[in-house]
Every structure is written in C-alpha cells, then in structure tokens.
Amino acid sequence: MTGNGQARSPGPRADRCTRRFFDTDSVSLAKRLLGQTLVRVLDDRSRVAGIIVETEAYLGAPDRASHAFGGRRTARNEAMYGPPGTAYVYFTYGMHYCFNAVCGPEGVPLAVLVRALEPVEGIERMRRMRAEASGREPGSVTDSDLCSGPGKLCQALGIGRHFTGIDLVSHPSLFIERTRARVLHEEQMSNTPRIGIPFAGGWVSRRLRWFMKENPHVSRSVSRAKR
DNA sequence: ATGACGATTTACT
C-alpha cells in the first residue's frame, strides 16, 4: 500500500476516467481524450481497446452540426442531456454506429465524437469483429483500417445501440482509461474542420476536430485535409 | 402513414 491508499502494481496501471474528467466543455474534452484508451470488456471478460487518436467537439444548441441543435431533444439524442461521462451512441446512414462521450453539466447537450483509435489490446479479436460486421474477410482488415473512423471503431469494439445512455464512469464493459495524465502538447496535435457536416452553415469551417499529428490510425479524410 | 435525411463506409470508374 502506498501513502495515498492506492494499490501498487508491477507496471503502470491505468485508471478509469472519473466524473470530474468528463465534467468540462467539449473542446477541452476533445483534447483531453487524445491519448486516453477506450476499453470494451467482452462477454468472455477479454478486453479490446485502443488509444484515442482523433476526436470532434460538438457544442450543443448553438451548433448547427450537433444533434442537439436548437435545443432539439428527442428519444434518439436523450443521452446527450445526461450527466458528464454518459455514452451517446447513435445509428446513422442505416448501418453504422458512432460513439460519443457526453460532457458538461447534466441538461446541457455537449459531446465529443470519438473518430479513431490506435488498436492496442485484443487486436485479432477486433479484426474478427470488424470483419464480421462489415462482411469482409479478417485478412483484408489491416491495422490502419481497423479503427480509423467512427463507424469502424464501433464495429471493432462491438459498440452498438444498447450502450447509449450508459455511464462510462461505472459501467463494467465500456469505459475510458486515463493512460495519459496531461493533455498532449499543442505541437503533437492538429485541428481541422469537422468531417461530414456540409449542412452546418457557418459551423462547417470551425476547427473542432482534433487528432494526433503523424498518427497512421486517424480517419482517411485527414490525409488530404492536412498532413 | 409517409417521406426525406443522415456526425459513414465501401466498392468502383
């Protein structure tokens, strides 16, 4: 036992992100999430996980690109109004799920979309799950094609609709581990406009997408947007 | 009851 009561383990042991970690604005959370690890514990208790390398901030009612634009509150986006640390998972284009971490005070629909992961645990398992979900052969799924997009990472981690509204701070099979104590330095990250929101008027050009520079696991569209 | 529309991915020219 150490002085602060934490158990000492052989290697660096990752801690789960707390309520306080999520209790901030979405731009801050989008940056803080870079370098943390999204973890899914499967039914057989094995873990699949990846380091978050790309995020997008959604700013709520005033944000034309947000599902909560204009204060819209429906059965679909109800989770966005939950307390910080709530998961918001939505289904889109008739075939894909996307995962968000909700932040800000309860009742205020701020969220961060997790767009890409660098696979680190259970990679072969993720490859199989993603292959099955997209109707391909596992051999055709390369490491950089595994979690390099919001729909892809949900396939790889087996994240579906039933996770929407769950509490990332306490849920046994979906959470985020604090693998990085501090926010990445500015030189280590880039920001660009968000992807796939041509309908968002003046919000289209806002640079609310954040990603690790030079990381091969960020979503495709990066390569042409900005190196 | 109906119709338009995606915070995407994939295959193909």
Next chain:
DNA sequence: GTAAATCGTCATA
C-alpha cells in the same frame, strides 16, 4: 474522384 448501400428517426400530414 463518385456513388450506392440501408434503415431508424423525426417532422409533416
């Protein structure tokens, strides 16, 4: 580069 796939959700009637 462009386009198809595919369906839950929500606004309108």
